[in-house]
Amino acid sequence: MSDDDIKVSGDQRGATGPGGPDPALIEDELRAAFVRHESLTPDPVPLRAAIDRRAVRRRRLRRTATVAGAALALTGVLALPMLGRTVGPPPSVPEVAAPPPALDQTGPAEPLNFLVLGVDGGGGQSNGHRADTVLVVHVPADRSRLYLVSLPRDLGVEVPGHGFGKLSAAFYLGSHRPGHRPDLAAGAALTERTVTALTGVRFDATATLTYTGLREVTDAVGGVKVCLPQQVRSYHTTRVFPAGCQKLDGAGAQDLLRQRYALAQGAHERDRNGQRFAEALLHEITDPASAVNPVRVAEIVRALGRNLVLDLDGMTPAELFTTLRAVAAADAVGIGWTLHPDSGRRSGMESLDPMLSRSLFDAFRRDALADWVVRHPDRVTR
């Protein structure tokens, strides 16, 4: 490596000990052995290309993780023009109201936890809404980065007041009102209480987006280009989404993101497709060519209507937006699950590794995720 460096003589150093050959001889043997084996050095040219390819891939992975955070930032962006307007009814469940987040400019910031829900159904269908995507987002007090944990939709949980069921069903149980339109805010509130009961984490804000909202946003931005690692065949429309990149309109996006039965890893793979989509969507919206185009933003907001429900719990959208913009600059850390081996104890439900989830949620509460991540590097899906 240092052909032209000045050689430092090591002959006088090294081991001294009784018996055996002269230490200097061993040192010479060593030097000679190293030099002889220089011929094993592989060709750097193909390696150079491999490094670049892998760096691109890893950068992309990193961005995928930022994405779920970005999805939240997106709701922040969308919330901005709604300033001064109340979005969704006020939280109907006062007993879980978290302490108002201290966004005092002078004092130290409080850690924040958000719950982001992706909801199916809607569009006037009678089968009600279920939360397909349940994402817990943590912003530490030092605002260094976002931590994202996606909870499995089929997780078996105790739904307050409704007994044991799937996590996704909590939204239905909360929002369902026979003979009336489902109350999305109430669904979000019950899901929030369920997650709080499970994890002990209190949330400072909850954002809910429906598939209809997703479709309309997609159309509003003129379609979104999504890249898939493998082909996906729609169970619902038999449409085939080939592997590779393709531009999807709202209907296509909705169709793709509903698929899970045909995917190797079911809902977990769909979560990843959702992240891929959100990444692409955010890309469209923040495209420098159109980024701060107020007409476009207004159009998107109009498109969302009741399909985006925000429960900011006292925080203003502007505060949320400011916080998120600050944090979004850093890389997000995604935390993944391996499901507990005795999952399937009750039909079709999953459970979390009890030890792991206890320590994880404890870290959420204590704002100690940075430590947790260091201790569990294998859980980082980044």
Add this chain to the structure above:
Amino acid sequence: MTYEEFADSRLTALLRYAVMLTGDPHLAQDLVQETMVRVQLNWRRVTRADAPERYVRRMLTNQYLDWQRGSWVRRVLLRAEPDEAVVVRVDHAETTVERDQVWTWLARLPRRQRAALVLRYYEDLPDAEIAEVLGCAVGTVRSAISRALATLRAEFVEA
């Protein structure tokens, strides 16, 4: 200095160093690849170091020392993918050097001791710099090297 300039000028030297550490061209390649990907992704932090080259050598050495059994296995599995069209140039010299006894003995040393030997007898670094690369005290470097040399000398006697 850009990442490209750094890679242009230092990649071969890093590969040689990795070969000396691992004793194996494939592992050396993996080690350098993993390190350089991280170098590329964190290039700004690398350039902020006083001596980027030394910083990278330290990254690579740590990577080598930290390769736990688990990640080692994963690495081997990754290798099994017909991925990354990297062809290792196998010299005829390899067959000769495989019979090389010193090389075989080196492979049995603990990684930290081997790294210390490579840094002193291949990279010709002074002990203070070796200590910096290995992240330990100078005394620790010296004792590691003398223990390694004692082991090698014992092998010599037996052989």
